[in-house]
Amino acid sequence: MSKRVDVVDLNxxxxxxxxxEGVNMNIDAQAVTAFIGPSGCGKTTLLRSLNRMxxxxxGARVKGQLLLDGEDIYESGVDPVTxxxxxxxxxxxxNPFPTMTIRENVLAGYKLNGARLSKSQSEEIVETSLRSAxxxxxxxxxxxxxxxxxxxxxxxxxxxxxxxxxxxxVILMDEPCSALDPISTLAIEDLIGELQQDYTVIIxxxxxxxxxxVSQKTAFFNIxxxxxxxxxxxxxxxxxxxxxxxxxxxxxxxSGRFG
Amino acid sequence: xxxxxxxxPASVQGPSGAxxxxxxxxxxxxxxxxxxxxxxxxxxxxxxxxxxxxxGAALSALFGFNLATWFIFTAVIYILSSYFLTRTKVNGRxxxxxxxxxxxxxxxxxxxxxxxSVIWSVASVGIQGLMAPGFLSSDMQGITGLxxxxxxxxxxxxxxxxxxxxIGSLLITLAATVISVPIGLLTSIxxxxxxxxxxxxxxxxxxxxxxxxxxxxxxGLFAGAAMAWFLSVFSGVTGLLTTQxxxxxxxxxxxxxxxxxxxxxxxxxxxxxxxxxxxxxxxxALGVRKWRTILKVVLPTAISGIxxxxxLAIARVIGETAPILVTAGFVVNTxxxxxxxxxxxxxxxxxxxxxxxxxPNFSDPSEQRAWAAAxxxxxxxxxxxLFARLIAKFFAPKQTGR
Numbered sequence: 001m002s003k004r005v006d007v008v009d010l011n012x013x014x015x016x017x018x019x020x021e022g023v024n025m026n027i028d029a030q031a032v033t034a035f036i037g038p039s040g041c042g043k044t045t046l047l048r049s050l051n052r053m054x055x056x057x058x059g060a061r062v063k064g065q066l067l068l069d070g071e072d073i074y075e076s077g078v079d080p081v082t083x084x085x086x087x088x089x090x091x092x093x094x095n096p097f098p099t100m101t102i103r104e105n106v107l108a109g110y111k112l113n114g115a116r117l118s119k120s121q122s123e124e125i126v127e128t129s130l131r132s133a134x135x136x137x138x139x140x141x142x143x144x145x146x147x148x149x150x151x152x153x154x155x156x157x158x159x160x161x162x163x164x165x166x167x168x169x170v171i172l173m174d175e176p177c178s179a180l181d182p183i184s185t186l187a188i189e190d191l192i193g194e195l196q197q198d199y200t201v202i203i204x205x206x207x208x209x210x211x212x213x214v215s216q217k218t219a220f221f222n223i224x225x226x227x228x229x230x231x232x233x234x235x236x237x238x239x240x241x242x243x244x245x246x247x248x249x250x251x252x253x254x255s256g257r258f259g
Numbered sequence: 260x261x262x263x264x265x266x267x268p269a270s271v272q273g274p275s276g277a278x279x280x281x282x283x284x285x286x287x288x289x290x291x292x293x294x295x296x297x298x299x300x301x302x303x304x305x306x307x308x309x310x311x312x313x314x315g316a317a318l319s320a321l322f323g324f325n326l327a328t329w330f331i332f333t334a335v336i337y338i339l340s341s342y343f344l345t346r347t348k349v350n351g352r353x354x355x356x357x358x359x360x361x362x363x364x365x366x367x368x369x370x371x372x373x374x375x376s377v378i379w380s381v382a383s384v385g386i387q388g389l390m391a392p393g394f395l396s397s398d399m400q401g402i403t404g405l406x407x408x409x410x411x412x413x414x415x416x417x418x419x420x421x422x423x424x425x426i427g428s429l430l431i432t433l434a435a436t437v438i439s440v441p442i443g444l445l446t447s448i449x450x451x452x453x454x455x456x457x458x459x460x461x462x463x464x465x466x467x468x469x470x471x472x473x474x475x476x477x478x479g480l481f482a483g484a485a486m487a488w489f490l491s492v493f494s495g496v497t498g499l500l501t502t503q504x505x506x507x508x509x510x511x512x513x514x515x516x517x518x519x520x521x522x523x524x525x526x527x528x529x530x531x532x533x534x535x536x537x538x539x540x541x542x543x544a545l546g547v548r549k550w551r552t553i554l555k556v557v558l559p560t561a562i563s564g565i566x567x568x569x570x571l572a573i574a575r576v577i578g579e580t581a582p583i584l585v586t587a588g589f590v591v592n593t594x595x596x597x598x599x600x601x602x603x604x605x606x607x608x609x610x611x612x613x614x615x616x617x618x619p620n621f622s623d624p625s626e627q628r629a630w631a632a633a634x635x636x637x638x639x640x641x642x643x644x645l646f647a648r649l650i651a652k653f654f655a656p657k658q659t660g661r
Contacts, residue, residue, distance in 0.1 A: 085546030
């Protein structure tokens with residue numbers, strides 16, 4: 001069900017601009033890994049290159065290897081669409097499809113790909129996905145209402161339900177709580193803890209308490225200055241990063257003395 | 260400062276202000292909140308407008324009353340008096356604000372005048388012809404100069420109608436829509452979703468802009484020449500259709516689609532561009548292919564804007580006269596076949612009835628028919644615009660469903 005991710009000598013570019021340089025890391029399956037670091041250090045860029053969403057932007061490209069259970073997703077001949085069915089993504093801002101109902105949003109991964117589902121199959125997928133996203137009790141009576149009518153936190157959980165409905169191996173989350181209030185954030189964090197049992201979860205966050213709460217491993221990224229590439233500074237168990245960091249800049253960042 | 264400060268209205272009313280707002284004061288009149296000072300009563304502008312209307316009418320009557328001078332005098336009196344009243348009673352800032360607000364309203368009214376005037380004059384003149392029996396359901400077959408002469412001199416009912424022109428306009432516009440919507444939609448999809456700002460996309464954008472400015476008569480001449488060339492090559496190669504002439508309904512449809520394509524490209528391009536990129540990315544992240552994303556996510560999200568843009572493009576070309584006149588000609592009978600024989604469209608009908616009355620010496624019946632046809636044309640265009648709004652409303656993504 002879940003797969004491990006190994007990053008080998010990965011460089012990520014926007015055109016000629018090197019955004020992330022020389023990343024090597026091994027991300028465990030069935031665990032939560034957090035990416036932290038200051039704005040513009042390439043966390044999101046690296047995350048987006050993990051399911052080949054990076055190359056959607058004009059001029060964006062990647063060098064190096066990215067192994068999903070030992071298979072390089074950047075090997076020539078690999079279809080990005082296949083990669084994305086295995087590596088799902090939750091975005092910073094909740095983005096349910098405005099033309100679809102809650103039910104259709106959950107089934108979007110199937111419906112948009114033209115898959116034919118029987119009524120019982122789709123009912124089952126909707127219920128299990130919404131239950132896994134801790135949203136079922138809130139929306140079970142209004143599955144046929146538009147998804148955009150939900151609150152921000154509910155919309156974000158709807159997006160998570162939509163992502164896990166297609167049963168990926170890895171779930172990427174790009175600051176999933178930054179647009180949400182503390183209660184919704186708590187709901188999502190609880191959810192991340194449950195998702196970890198079945199999926200490899202990689203989360204980008206600006207909130208260090210959040211990284212400390214939800215993740216087993218933490219990677220700290222930093223940037224030497226504007227226009228310089230972002231680099232992986234330290235990658236270790238979350239407790240070590242926050243309590244006994246090896247690098248000075250990590251210690252400065254996690255203790256709030258950054259800059 | 261040991262001196263007791265002079266009580267201001269605010270400090271006097273302040274402590275009891277909250278209750279004083281609702282409680283009547285001793286003399287039974289609700290006390291005015293201190294926050295409402297420096298304002299004029301809200302009914303004042305209506306009273307002043309009424310006064311200005313009366314004064315304007317009186318001034319206008321001095322020069323021999325007419326609507327134009329009445330309007331001008333009223334506007335000047337109202338704007339000036341409200342400016343100076345506000346300036347003296349309130350303050351200069353509010354007066355300037357009011358002055359510009361009034362000027363903006365005035366500009367709006369002036370801009371509205373031609374529209375109201377056109378609708379009024381066409382409706383008032385055209386309604387008589389529209390009410391004539393069989394106007395919408397009969398064509399001009401058998402309506403000779405003698406029939407019109409009898410109508411004008413002996414008072415027999417005005418015969419003849421616009422059925423053939425309605426059918427012609429409908430078929431030609433429908434065919435033009437069928438040709439130009441796929442071309443325009445696919446072009447804008449290419450520009451928004453696939454083009455990466457290269458020379459091809461810039462060339463397309465440039466030529467679409469150029470096409471927007473093509474005079475319609477040029478489009479008509481182009482379509483006529485293109486069809487004539489096509490028919491001569493076709494008959495030369497296959498030996499078929501040797502007697503086919505290029506004056507056809509479909510030629511007019513091609514001419515109109517030359518005018519329609521740039522409008523459709525422009526409007527749909529706008530609509531596709533406003534679809535948030537997040538939705539495309541959400542779809543990609545679910546492992547959906549690009550063409551499916553465009554088909555199932557981007558187009559449904561933009562469909563209301565696209566549909567209303569297409570409707571407005573139709574409204575734009577349905578009133579074209581010159582390109583249809585030179586490509587489809589003019590006939591008096593109803594022709595249902597786009598691919599055979601001449602056809603009449605509504606604007607061409609109007610043009611012909613004015614320019615070449617059926618009976619040159621007794622032109623009143625022709626003019627009556629022309630005005631009525633103009634009224635029908637305006638109603639169709641207004642109907643299309645309303646339809647576009649309804650489409651935009653019904654297809655719009657549901658924003659809230661709470």
